[in-house]
Amino acid sequence: MANSQPMIELRQLHRFFGTTRAVDNVSFQVQRGQVFGYIGPNGAGKTTSMRILATLDLPNAGDAFVDGFSVVEDPDRVRKRLGFMPDYFTTYPNIDVREYLDFFARAYHLYGKDRSRAIGRVMSFTGLAALADKPIQGLSKGMKQRLCLGRALIHDPPVMILDEPAAGLDPRARIELREMIRALANEGKAILISSHILTELAEICDIVGIIERGRLIAVGKVDDIQQQDRSPQNLVEVRLVGGVDGLAGWLTERDGVSGIHADGNTVRFLLRGDEAAEADVLREMIEHGFRVIAFGARRRTLEDVFMQVTKGLVQ
Numbered sequence: 001m002a003n004s005q006p007m008i009e010l011r012q013l014h015r016f017f018g019t020t021r022a023v024d025n026v027s028f029q030v031q032r033g034q035v036f037g038y039i040g041p042n043g044a045g046k047t048t049s050m051r052i053l054a055t056l057d058l059p060n061a062g063d064a065f066v067d068g069f070s071v072v073e074d075p076d077r078v079r080k081r082l083g084f085m086p087d088y089f090t091t092y093p094n095i096d097v098r099e100y101l102d103f104f105a106r107a108y109h110l111y112g113k114d115r116s117r118a119i120g121r122v123m124s125f126t127g128l129a130a131l132a133d134k135p136i137q138g139l140s141k142g143m144k145q146r147l148c149l150g151r152a153l154i155h156d157p158p159v160m161i162l163d164e165p166a167a168g169l170d171p172r173a174r175i176e177l178r179e180m181i182r183a184l185a186n187e188g189k190a191i192l193i194s195s196h197i198l199t200e201l202a203e204i205c206d207i208v209g210i211i212e213r214g215r216l217i218a219v220g221k222v223d224d225i226q227q228q229d230r231s232p233q234n235l236v237e238v239r240l241v242g243g244v245d246g247l248a249g250w251l252t253e254r255d256g257v258s259g260i261h262a263d264g265n266t267v268r269f270l271l272r273g274d275e276a277a278e279a280d281v282l283r284e285m286i287e288h289g290f291r292v293i294a295f296g297a298r299r300r301t302l303e304d305v306f307m308q309v310t311k312g313l314v315q
């Protein structure tokens, strides 16, 4: 698989709106069967990149490819191979679930048996069969999301682009969405999925890319990003009796300590190393006369890394 052609590729993609660099030299690849989480705060450039992939907009420079076809040179071939789920849902009055899917099946030139088979396949996959004759307006947010996903799947494309599909879903609907996305990846589809909430995606993504202000600032396996500097770091929180005077300065002098932050009686910092390193620093603190009443350490999570990587740069 490593040598196979990527199913999705952004190559030095640029899209500017006036002075806003919405997408600024972004490159990444997604392979068959992979789920790529595109993570970044609001305004980072996720939707803009996805719209270019979906041939709804054009880059100022660079290119994007779906199954090897350029969105600039070959948009028709791209559209056939890609299902796009936008971050909004539009419908028409007085239309039911089956009619809605039928409409999109026709738009993809599916006729006769092919069309009824496609609608049946999508309703069964999304669990909408029992709601086939229900008007869309009456559906819950979760069911509308399923329908939106189903519509993007109607022509059984090998590539799926999902823009914030988990936004606004309740926890149960979110879990069900995850299962559907995992199932699609297991079928071999390449999936690009965005979110501004990292933890929403961490479990289902094989790779994540963190985008901010149009620039991709980190990309890799979830575990690798979690250990960006390839060595474990722990978040340590210490509470002292009285003040924390002197502790920050004392910590600054130590190897493996970074990101020191004092707040009231509490000091937080990042400590490189394993549990033995934690035990050592605690013992030395006490030996040095600091009056420790609480000492807690936990492995830095992806959310922590994300917060650190994107700190202060939200647009």
Ligand SMILES: Nc1ncnc2c1ncn2[C@@H]1O[C@H](COP(=O)(O)OP(=O)(O)O)[C@@H](O)[C@H]1O
Pocket (backbone or CB within 6 Å): 017, 020, 021, 022, 040, 041, 042, 043, 044, 045, 046, 047, 048, 049, 315
């Ligand atoms: N059509 C447009 N005209 C002008 N600015 C736009 C347009 N579309 C997006 N932008 C700007 O580009 C930046 C990226 O937006 P967007 O891709 O929607 O971010 P995200 O999806 O990550 O929240 C934002 O600053 C946004 O205001």
Ligand SMILES: [Mg+2]
Pocket (backbone or CB within 6 Å): 043, 046, 047, 048, 087, 163, 164
């Ligand atoms: Mg967006």
